[in-house]
Amino acid sequence: MSVLKEREMEYRIAAISGDGIGPEIVAEAKKVLNAVGKKYGHRFVFTDVLMGGCSIDAYGKPLTDEVLEICRNSDAVLLGAIGGNVGQSDWYRRPPQERPEAGLLALRKGLGLFANLRISYLYKELAERCPLRQEVAEKGFDMVMVRELTGGLYFGERYTEEKDGVVTAVDTLKYSDWEIRRVAEQAFRIAAGRRGNLISVDKANVLDTSRLWRKVVEEVAKDYPEVTLSHMLVDNCAMQLVHNPGQFDVVLTENMFGDILSDEASEITGSIGMQPSASLAEGHFGLYEPSHGSAPDIAGQNIANPLATILSVGLMLRFSFDLAEEADAVENAVRKVLAEGLRTPDLWKEGSIKVSTSQMGDEVAARI
Numbered sequence: 001m002s003v004l005k006e007r008e009m010e011y012r013i014a015a016i017s018g019d020g021i022g023p024e025i026v027a028e029a030k031k032v033l034n035a036v037g038k039k040y041g042h043r044f045v046f047t048d049v050l051m052g053g054c055s056i057d058a059y060g061k062p063l064t065d066e067v068l069e070i071c072r073n074s075d076a077v078l079l080g081a082i083g084g085n086v087g088q089s090d091w092y093r094r095p096p097q098e099r100p101e102a103g104l105l106a107l108r109k110g111l112g113l114f115a116n117l118r119i120s121y122l123y124k125e126l127a128e129r130c131p132l133r134q135e136v137a138e139k140g141f142d143m144v145m146v147r148e149l150t151g152g153l154y155f156g157e158r159y160t161e162e163k164d165g166v167v168t169a170v171d172t173l174k175y176s177d178w179e180i181r182r183v184a185e186q187a188f189r190i191a192a193g194r195r196g197n198l199i200s201v202d203k204a205n206v207l208d209t210s211r212l213w214r215k216v217v218e219e220v221a222k223d224y225p226e227v228t229l230s231h232m233l234v235d236n237c238a239m240q241l242v243h244n245p246g247q248f249d250v251v252l253t254e255n256m257f258g259d260i261l262s263d264e265a266s267e268i269t270g271s272i273g274m275q276p277s278a279s280l281a282e283g284h285f286g287l288y289e290p291s292h293g294s295a296p297d298i299a300g301q302n303i304a305n306p307l308a309t310i311l312s313v314g315l316m317l318r319f320s321f322d323l324a325e326e327a328d329a330v331e332n333a334v335r336k337v338l339a340e341g342l343r344t345p346d347l348w349k350e351g352s353i354k355v356s357t358s359q360m361g362d363e364v365a366a367r368i
């Protein structure tokens with residue numbers, strides 16, 4: 001055995017707990033990673049940094065250059081959630097580009113995280129929480145949404161102007177072929193490793209960006225003959241997600257459509273607290289976070305569901321560190337706690353065992 005193999009591998013992770021329930025859920029994800037490290041002989045070294053509202057409080061802005069640099073120099077980034085209560089928090093009395101969300105967008109852009117994967121999987125234990133017709137829920141679903149994350153409406157030119165007493169606001173939706181190509185390639189690679197079915201979602205009956213999207217996706221498809229490609233209009237997709245979610249394997253779409261559809265896809269899993277995500281750059285680097293927000297109303301009560309964050313570190317192990325066995329161990333541990341009836345309050349029902357955020361983390365870690 002080589003000397004290298006005997007030494008434990010070290011992975012450097014920038015940890016952004018963020019705001020609201022962020023610190024509580026990130027603590028549990030770290031706990032699970034440390035359990036993985038202990039069992040498989042890896043060392044996960046965390047550098048805690050601030051981003052979002054807490055960074056505004058500490059440094060006067062949502063993302064500092066220093067924090068961006070620390071993230072860039074890490075092997076991966078773990079993120080809890082950012083932002084506060086829009087009606088109450090002082091953070092929202094600032095100009096839009098100085099609010100917590102601006103930090104997240106700047107981080108995505110600054111780290112080149114162009115492909116956002118959001119996994120929607122209906123655990124059979126949670127089927128009865130699925131808001132869809134029972135026969136649909138019983139069939140289950142397992143899909144990955146690949147959302148383009150650094151282009152489109154989110155990053156186009158925007159302004160508001162007043163002329164002759166009329167106020168006009170403009171947001172620009174712009175995509176170039178190379179931006180579409182790189183995220184499409186990622187989606188095809190993922191589809192090739194799954195059930196080989198890719199549905200690209202657009203609004204090609206109206207938008208030029210969507211017509212270019214379709215053309216480029218068709219070109220990329222030629223390199224992946226093992227993947228079946230079809231196209232779906234975004235309004236139809238919104239309908240199909242609640243009508244027959246089992247038809248989706250991998251869904252590829254642009255930034256704004258993906259934002260909306262991925263919330264819909266998370267809710268049908270029974271709880272928004274169950275959808276993990278990976279935001280990937282070129283190569284192995286990625287940022288991992290639950291899809292849900294910072295839930296300021298339940299912060300600090302030790303009742304938030306940490307499973308989406310825990311499943312997100314599973315994705316980190318798989319995509320950034322190439323540790324498939326360890327990633328499987330995390331997913332299996334989550335499956336076990338659910339099968340044993342452990343539930344945080346968002347998932348609790350008569351007959352199940354109610355656990356807190358930290359107990360859930362302990363229980364998952366114990367099953368690694």
Ligand code: IPM
Nearest residue numbers: 083101102104105259262291
């Ligand atoms: C998400 C969120 C963000 C987005 C917000 C907080 C800017 O809704 O990650 O889906 O719109 O991308």
Ligand code: MG
Nearest residue numbers: 259260262263
């Ligand atoms: Mg969103």
